[in-house]
Amino acid sequence: MTIQLYCFGESGNAYKAALSLELSGLDWEPVKVDFFGGETRSEAYRSEINEMGEAPVMVDGDVKLTQSGVIQIYVTEKSGRFGGATPEEAREVMRWVFWDNHKLSSQAGMTRFLMNFLPEDKRPAEVIGFLQGRLKAAYAVLNAHLQGRDWIVGDALTNADLSCCGYLFYPEPFGFDRADWPEIDRWLSNIQSLDGWKHPYDLMPGSPADRA
Numbered sequence: 424m425t426i427q428l429y430c431f432g433e434s435g436n437a438y439k440a441a442l443s444l445e446l447s448g449l450d451w452e453p454v455k456v457d458f459f460g461g462e463t464r465s466e467a468y469r470s471e472i473n474e475m476g477e478a479p480v481m482v483d484g485d486v487k488l489t490q491s492g493v494i495q496i497y498v499t500e501k502s503g504r505f506g507g508a509t510p511e512e513a514r515e516v517m518r519w520v521f522w523d524n525h526k527l528s529s530q531a532g533m534t535r536f537l538m539n540f541l542p543e544d545k546r547p548a549e550v551i552g553f554l555q556g557r558l559k560a561a562y563a564v565l566n567a568h569l570q571g572r573d574w575i576v577g578d579a580l581t582n583a584d585l586s587c588c589g590y591l592f593y594p595e596p597f598g599f600d601r602a603d604w605p606e607i608d609r610w611l612s613n614i615q616s617l618d619g620w621k622h623p624y625d626l627m628p629g630s631p632a633d634r635a
Contacts, residue, residue: 426451428494429472429480431458432629433540435532435590437479439491440498441626443585444481446619447502455628459540491589492520495582505582515576519583527561530554531590535597539631555598562604569606573613580617588614592622595631 428444430437430453437456444451456478462468463476473480473489480487481494483501488494499506507513534554537546565587568575575583591599591611601608614620624630 424450424484427454427482428452429454429456429478429482430627431456431478432624432627433631434458434478434627435528435535435593435623436477436491437627438592438623439528439586439589440479440481440494441623442588442620443495443498443505443582445621445626446580446585446617447498447504449498449502453627458629459634492524492582492586495520495585499582505580505585507581508577508579512577512581516581516583519575520586522564523583523586523589527558527565527587528589530558530561531597531599534558535590535593535595538597539595558598562599562607566604566606569610573610575610580614584610584614 426444426449428437428441428451430441441451441453456462456468458478463473463478469476475489477489479491479494480489481497483497486497488497495505498504505516507516534551537551537554565575574580575587588611590597591601591607592615601611624632
């Protein structure tokens with residue numbers, strides 16, 4: 424049975440799940456969520472797809488999962504990939520996934536939204552500046568950790584990498600320039616070189632160009 428992933432191209436959190444599925448070799452297909460048209464705020468979406476009003480949502484037969492980290496765990500359970508080679512590595516993978524969700528992706532997603540998807544006169548400069556300060560601190564942590572490493576945990580791609588890269592391939596400005604962070608830049612290049620890697624706008628339906 425083909426796994427369905429409710430997603431949209433602009434979502435870095437959806438990208439984490441989509442890229443995990445794509446690189447795992449599992450059979451899956453994207454189902455476009457019209458986020459900017461208000462679909463996730465609709466009663467139908469909240470009652471039938473996700474009560475939290477969010478994407479991504481993965482459906483595999485009778486299994487329905489939300490939250491990108493949980494979907495990544497399911498992909499690991501089903502494919503045997505990305506979870507770490509040992510119990511110690513598995514715990515370290517989860518440590519970095521939790522860190523990303525709290526310190527990196529949450530800040531990056533909000534900053535990118537405020538800077539690019541709100542009308543210019545509604546973009547709160549002080550909030551954006553505050554968030555960019557927090558992001559700079561997170562980039563510094565990740566950049567330092569990657570010194571001498573090809574991957575965040577162990578010797579191969581894991582969910583730690585797939586989570587932390589979620590927003591860093593997007594072209595819209597939000598306070599991240601790969602050239603400023605050489606270790607992150609090298610690590611992102613490692614991910615891009617993987618067989619099957621795709622840019623979020625190529626992997627999932629929907630992009631800002633659709634609304635231009």
